[in-house]
Amino acid sequence: MNQTIRYIAIGAVVAALAAAAWVWQQDDSVCTAGGVPATCVPEQIILYGNVDVRQVNLGFKVSGRVDQLQVEEGDRVMPGQKLATLEKPDFVDDVALAQARFDASAAALNQLENGARPQEIAQAEALVEERRATVQNARRTVKRRAELAEEGFTAHQAHEDAEAALLEAEARLQSAIETLNLVKAGPRDEEIERARAAHGADAAALSLAQRRLADTDLFAPNEGTILTRVREPGAIIQAGEPILNLSLKSPVWVRTYVEEPQLGFVTPGMKATVQTDSGGTFEGQVGFISPVAEFTPKTVETRELRTRLVYRVRVIVDSDDDGLRQGMPVTVVLVPKGAVAGAAAD
Structure with a gap:
């Protein structure tokens, strides 16, 4: 016993x-x-989260009337694929008007930069010679009438009229000489700069009109699936108004949360395995760890249903064969560096 x-x-x-x-x-x-x-390093860290819902509202950068929508809800689109167009006549006319103004200012600038043509200089020189001859003839007339007035054969008024005509002829000659000098000197630098600035403004207006015309076509920014056709052909829309809703396919992001005691074991770039409830397995890596702590969201499933500080983690999935859908709940398995074999998984 x-x-x-x-x-x-x-x-x-x-x-x-x-x-x-x-x-x-x-x-x-x-x-x-x-x-x-x-120090205990767990063999695995198991986290629970969801595939990020990433959508883009697509719209035109300009206002107008919707002409065509080339896609339906549920269509898979590729980057650069045309999705919709606006009516173009108004935008085409704007480009034509801007092009005409651009050509006119370009011609005016070229005229100033090239200066006077040889024919214009020759014309100005001929005018100077013509008025010089007029001055010489006016001087002879003044001399002749002065002699006649002294001898009493003509009135002194005629002599005075001849002198006035001479002064006028000399002034017209001086004007022609100054005009010739200006023609030879060419336009002022300020005039050329003003014409160059006007041409630059017309060039910018033409570029803007061309961009606005190009913006009447809407292209897919990324691969994805059309979720919603918000507007239909014939609708008049404002710039930036959504007409399509696109669900992005790549890159695939998984949003999950790591508890503060496990934070030291999770680092950017570490490998991650994403598992779905249907048995799908996808490889990825940790791409982002939030520097700000927050309380456990109600949508996060953890084994301990108590309020704890967590940090948001983004896992980037390397590839996807359509097995991951936006909003799908998933399990993320991380293997910390230096894990001790046989240590308990947290």
Whole structure:
């Protein structure tokens, strides 16, 4: 009887020691590596999250009337694919008007930069010679009438009229000479700069009109699926008003949250395995860890339903065969660097 009691006591002691050892092994802060206590690095970190819902509202940069929509809801589109167009006549006319103004200012600028033509210089020189001859003739007339007035053969008024005509002829000659000098000197630098600035403004207006015409075509910015046709052909829309809703296919992002005690084991770039409830497995990597702590969102599923600080983590999936849908709940498995074999997974 005493021997039986002794065996029971020994068994109880052994069980207690085993339980204590098990609890010690489950401690998050201490593990045994090679018989030496060390910081516990879990073999795996299991997180729960959802595939990010990433959508783009597509619209035109200009206002107008919708002409065509080339896609239907549910269509898969590729980057650069034309999705919709606006009516173009008004935009084509704007380009034609801007082109005409551009050509006119270009011609005016070229005229100033090239200066006067040889024919224009020759014309100005001929005018100077003509008026110089007029001056010489006026001088002879003044001299002749002065002699006649002294001899009494003509009135002094005629002599005075001849002198006035001479002064006028000399002034017209000086004007012609100045005009010739201006023609030879060419336009002022300020005039050329003003014409160049006007031409630059017309060039900018033409470029803007051409861009507005190009903006009447709407292209897909990324690969994805058309979720909604917000407007239909014939509708008059404003600039930026959504007409299509596009669900982006790539890159695929998974939003999950890591608890503060596990934060030190998660680093950007570490490999991640994304698992779906239907058995799909996808490889990826941690792309972003939020620097700001927040409380556990209600949509996050954790094994401990209590309020704890968590940090948002973005996992970028390397490839996808349409097995991941936006908003789908997934499980993310991370393997920290330096994990101790046999350590408990958190």
